[in-house]
Amino acid sequence: MTYIYFDHAATTPVHPEVVEAMLPHFTQNFGNASSTHSAGREARAVLNQSRDTLASFIGCAPSQLLFTSGGTESDNLALFGAAAARQSLGKHIITSQAEHHAVLHACEHLESQGFEVTYVPVDSTGRVRVSDIEAAIRPDTILISIMYGNNEVGTIQPIQEIGTIARSRGIAFHVDAVQALGMIPMDLSRMPVDFMSFSAHKINGPKGIGALYIAKQAKMEPMLYGGNQERKRRPGTENVASAAGFAKAVQILSRDRYEKQQNLEKLRNAMVAKLHQLLGPEQAVVNGHPDERLPHILNISFPGVSTETMLMNLDLEGIAAASGSACTSGSLEVSHVLKAMQLPDALTTSAIRFSFGIGNTLEHIEEAAAIIATIVGRVRNI
Ligand SMILES: Cc1ncc(COP(=O)(O)O)c(C=O)c1O
Numbered sequence: 001m002t003y004i005y006f007d008h009a010a011t012t013p014v015h016p017e018v019v020e021a022m023l024p025h026f027t028q029n030f031g032n033a034s035s036t037h038s039a040g041r042e043a044r045a046v047l048n049q050s051r052d053t054l055a056s057f058i059g060c061a062p063s064q065l066l067f068t069s070g071g072t073e074s075d076n077l078a079l080f081g082a083a084a085a086r087q088s089l090g091k092h093i094i095t096s097q098a099e100h101h102a103v104l105h106a107c108e109h110l111e112s113q114g115f116e117v118t119y120v121p122v123d124s125t126g127r128v129r130v131s132d133i134e135a136a137i138r139p140d141t142i143l144i145s146i147m148y149g150n151n152e153v154g155t156i157q158p159i160q161e162i163g164t165i166a167r168s169r170g171i172a173f174h175v176d177a178v179q180a181l182g183m184i185p186m187d188l189s190r191m192p193v194d195f196m197s198f199s200a201h202k203i204n205g206p207k208g209i210g211a212l213y214i215a216k217q218a219k220m221e222p223m224l225y226g227g228n229q230e231r232k233r234r235p236g237t238e239n240v241a242s243a244a245g246f247a248k249a250v251q252i253l254s255r256d257r258y259e260k261q262q263n264l265e266k267l268r269n270a271m272v273a274k275l276h277q278l279l280g281p282e283q284a285v286v287n288g289h290p291d292e293r294l295p296h297i298l299n300i301s302f303p304g305v306s307t308e309t310m311l312m313n314l315d316l317e318g319i320a321a322a323s324g325s326a327c328t329s330g331s332l333e334v335s336h337v338l339k340a341m342q343l344p345d346a347l348t349t350s351a352i353r354f355s356f357g358i359g360n361t362l363e364h365i366e367e368a369a370a371i372i373a374t375i376v377g378r379v380r381n382i
Contacts, residue, residue, distance in 0.1 A: 001318040004364045008202075008357030009151050009179060009297050010322055014245070015204040015358065021248035022206065025241035033238040034229060043240045050240075050247035057250045058196075059187035060213055066230040067243055070210040071178035074197030075102040075145075077212055077234065078174040081220035082143050082195065083110055086172060090140025091115045094133060096147070096157075097340035098122045102197075103145050103176055104336070122340050125289040126155035133162055143172045148180035148196075152337040152353055153288035154297030156184065163192030172218060178202055178210075182253040183261065183294045194218035200242065204358060205249030209242035260358075264295040267356045267365055271298055274369035279376060285347055287338065298354045299338075301347040302372070305379045310352055313375045319368050322353045 005013075025046060031039030033047045048062070055062040068074045083093065095107055097119045107117045118136040122128050128146060144166050149156045159175055166173035174195040177186070182203050188196065196213040200206055214220055214233070226235030253260070275284040279302070287299040302310060307323045314321050323335065338348040354368075 002364070002367065004319045004368055005359065006354040006356060006364075006368065007320045007322050008360075009353065009355035011201045011207065012204045012357050013359065014201075014206055015249060015252055017252060018205055018245045018248045022241045022245040025244050029240070031240075033240055034227065043238070046240050047238050047243050050243035053247040054198075054211060054250050057254055058181075058198075058213065059189045061216075063231075064188075064214055064216065066212050066214065066234050067238065067246075068210045068212055068234055069208055069239075070201070071100075071176070071197050071199035072102040072210075074178075074199070074210045074212040075100070075174075075176055076106050077223050078195035078197060078214075078220070079103065079106045079110065079143070079145060080223055081233075082172045082174065082218070083113075083115055084221035085219035086142040087115075090138075090142045092138050092141045093117045093143045093145065094120060094136045094141060095145045096120050096122055096128045098126055098128075098150055098152075098155075098337045099145065099147055100151055100176055100178070103147070107145070122155075122337075124341050124343065125292075126150050126153045126287075126337060126341050127289055127292065128157055128162075130158055130161045130165065134165055137165075137169055137171065141169070141171050143174065145174040145176070147176040147178075149177075149183060149294040149297075150288070150337060151179045151297070152335055153299040153341070154179075154294040155289040156180070156292040156294065159193070160191065166194075167192040179294055179297070182250075182257060183264075183296060185257075188213055188215075195220070200246040200249055203249045203253055206242045206245040209239055209246050211246070261295050264356050267360055267362065268295060268298050270362055270365045271354060271356075271369060272300070274365060275300065275372065278369060278373035283376065287341070287343065287347065287351060296356050298356070299351055300354065301343075301351045302376050303346040303350050305350050305376055307350055307352060309379055310350070310372075310375060313379075314352075314368075314371070317371045317375075319371060322355070323351065 031043040033043040051062045120132040172194045176197045178199045194215045199210040229235045285301045334348045
């Protein structure tokens with residue numbers, strides 16, 4: 001049985017070149033980047049180079065980028081840090097109902113600390129309306145947090161428009177770009193964004209490292225206290241090996257991005273076409289925005305076949321897919337994103353997220369689509 005991994009939005013395999021780039025930093029160049037001796041200086045140089053690589057890929061200065069432990073920490077740091085730094089100006093925050101839990105649960109925590117949060121709705125494609133954001137702004141609004149590309153349905157949000165409004169009203173703007181990195185070209189020097197979150201393990205880098213972009217004028221309190229690392233904004237001994245791995249993953253992305261995107265688009269379109277051919281569009285309903293979407297995520301409902309039944313059967317056939325975000329998979333709860341999109345129950349209870357990446361082929365698509373059609377036929381007959 002071929003094992004088919006269609007869950008690249010949850011995590012990706014580490015690219016062999018990334019592993020190779022990381023290895024010397026465990027045994028040879030293992031110094032503490034804060035030490036003043038030569039081993040420390042060598043580690044510092046690798047850290048600096050890694051930061052330079054990521055900064056030039058996203059169009060910011062290296063000093064505007066700090067390394068974190070991943071997307072969750074970057075989101076938390078941006079929200080808690082900006083809220084703490086700006087609370088004298090007001091205590092109101094705007095986000096959307098379709099954010100990742102790293103933002104939603106951080107917002108809930110802020111509510112318990114006396115902040116007020118408006119969760120703007122999304123339309124049936126998962127997009128926020130800029131007019132809803134505008135209408136939610138109050139004199140005491142200090143922060144807006146909207147994701148770039150949704151991790152469950154792939155819908156891309158109107159970041160530029162929201163950022164322009166935020167800037168004109170003096171409101172800090174955070175963007176969770178964990179799923180968008182490498183999928184949407186971005187130049188932060190031209191974007192009205194104050195904070196942007198990234199994670200390495202979504203782009204064939206190692207788990208446990210991410211980054212947070214902080215614009216020059218943006219104010220942020222740290223969450224951790226300790227040494228002087230990352231200019232005291234995120235203290236703790238730097239994860240040099242992972243930073244080197246993150247940088248290598250970014251280099252590979254900038255080298256292969258065009259081909260990768262074309263390939264992802266091809267795989268996604270082939271999956272939709274094949275499923276529609278085998279089942280018909282009413283029995284394989286694509287969720288999310290038809291055009292404004294990330295190329296690697298396909299959310300599709302098979303009415304009459306519950307998400308759990310489909311996932312279990314796919315797993316038995318050696319196919320890895322997901323019900324939505326990894327944090328909620330395994331639970332019977334309907335995805336908060338599909339709920340926010342107000343899709344009918346027949347679609348929310350039967351949705352599957354397929355997400356594509358390195359290693360996937362058109363043969364995998366053919367094989368998986370045929371298996372899915374068989375599962376659908378079998379379950380419906382029961
Ligand atoms: C949109 C989004 N934000 C944040 C995260 C959390 O990132 P990490 O797993 O690096 O903590 C994820 C991971 O699934 C994500 O998809």
